[in-house]
Amino acid sequence: MVRNATPQPGWKPHPGPVPILVYHALGEAPPTEEYPGLYVSEPEFEEEMVWLHRQGYEAVTLDRAEAAWYHGGTLPTKPIVITFDNGYPAQVTFAPQVLSRYGWPGVLFEITEEHLRPSEIRPVIKLGWEVDSHSATHPNLTELSGSELEYQVAASRRYLRRKFHVPSDNFCYPSSEYDAATIAAVKEAGYVGAVTENAGYASRDLPYELDRYEIEGGNGVEGLAADLASGAS
Ligand SMILES: [Zn+2]
Numbered sequence: 541m542v543r544n545a546t547p548q549p550g551w552k553p554h555p556g557p558v559p560i561l562v563y564h565a566l567g568e569a570p571p572t573e574e575y576p577g578l579y580v581s582e583p584e585f586e587e588e589m590v591w592l593h594r595q596g597y598e599a600v601t602l603d604r605a606e607a608a609w610y611h612g613g614t615l616p617t618k619p620i621v622i623t624f625d626n627g628y629p630a631q632v633t634f635a636p637q638v639l640s641r642y643g644w645p646g647v648l649f650e651i652t653e654e655h656l657r658p659s660e661i662r663p664v665i666k667l668g669w670e671v672d673s674h675s676a677t678h679p680n681l682t683e684l685s686g687s688e689l690e691y692q693v694a695a696s697r698r699y700l701r702r703k704f705h706v707p708s709d710n711f712c713y714p715s716s717e718y719d720a721a722t723i724a725a726v727k728e729a730g731y732v733g734a735v736t737e738n739a740g741y742a743s744r745d746l747p748y749e750l751d752r753y754e755i756e757g758g759n760g761v762e763g764l765a766a767d768l769a770s771g772a773s
Contacts, residue, residue, distance in 0.1 A: 543643030544600050544616070545668020551614035557741035558605045559768055560621040560752040566630035569757065577756035582634055584760055589638050591761045592620060599644035601670040602710050602750075605733050606762045609744035621742070622712035623647040623673055623735065623752065624713060627655030633666050640667060649674035649712035649735070652696040658703060665704055674712040679712060681722045689721070723748045733761060741771040 569579035580588075592599070598616035605621055607613030622639065624631040627650040639646050647670040650656060654677065667673055673696040675681065681692060693711065700708040709732040713722065716737035726734045726748055733747045740751035753767040 541666070541668040542640050542645050544598055544604075545645045547604070547614050548616070550612060551616055553762075554605075554608045554615035554619060555744065556742045557771075558603070558608075558619050558621060559771060560623060560735060560742045560750060561764075562623045562625055562735070562737060562752045562754050563631070563635075564625055565628045566634055577758065580755060580757040582630070584757060585629050585635070586638050587761055588755070588764050589642070589644075591764065593642050599642070599646065600674075601645050601668075602647050602733065602735070603670050603707065605742070606709070606744075606747075610732075621647060623649060623712070625649045626651055626678070627674070629656070629660065630657060632660050636664055636669070638666055645669045647672065650700070650708075651678050651714075652676050652699050654678070661704065662740075665706060670710070670712040671700060671704060671706050672708050672712060672771060673700055678714040680715065680717045681725075682717050682719045685721065689725045690729075693722075693725045697729055697731070717759070718749075737769065739771070 556570055563580055564578040566580055566582055566585055568581055597618045597620045599622045600615060600619050602621050608615045624646055635646055645668045649672050651674050660670060675692040676696045697708045700706060711726050711731045711734040713736060733750055734760035735750045735752050737754050739750045742750035
């Protein structure tokens with residue numbers, strides 16, 4: 541277990557907003573990639589984590605932030621949540637090596653019927669990472685209803701809970717597409733919160749529309765610094 545997987549002495553109550561970052565693939569984008577910005581190179585990722593550490597940020601899980609928002613839990617002075625969408629190998633091999641240097645857990649939003657194998661996910665759960673659902677197959681949820689929507693939202697959570705014995709209390713909307721019916725399905729499935737890709741700091745006032753900063757390749761430390769400064773109150 542990494543240090544910040546559990547509350548530490550000196551952490552304080554923190555009802556206020558918390559920044560959440562989202563990374564997609566880590567590594568070099570293939571030349572044919574349509575959206576190369578979704579790839580952050582490993583050196584760039586590492587520089588961003590070093591910068592956060594030097595700025596005094598400390599990563600925690602989203603569960604921990606929610607415990608502070610809703611149940612009087614505590615957080616470090618400058619908390620941040622670092623999330624990884626879809627489930628790519630480097631997110632559970634390279635990223636944990638870097639985060640663990642600082643005692644930081646990450647949050648993996650896994651597409652439960654694609655991407656990583658259980659044997660690839662278990663090591664990060666051992667480190668104290670949070671593993672949550674990013675749906676079963678990454679469809680646009682606003683185009684689904686009834687049992688199809690239930691399957692993507694609720695069955696994907698049941699799968700993670702059964703397979704890994706983790707709470708999976710948070711959901712991640714595929715491609716940040718959601719509407720009132722999607723939010724209702726997420727609540728119905730028992731989730732505590734859900735994340736978007738709307739830029740901003742996540743606030744306890746909007747538990748099913750938690751903002752995140754999408755970190756793109758090439759924007760580097762300056763881009764990250766500008767994001768964090770833009771949302772700071
Ligand atoms: Zn996604």
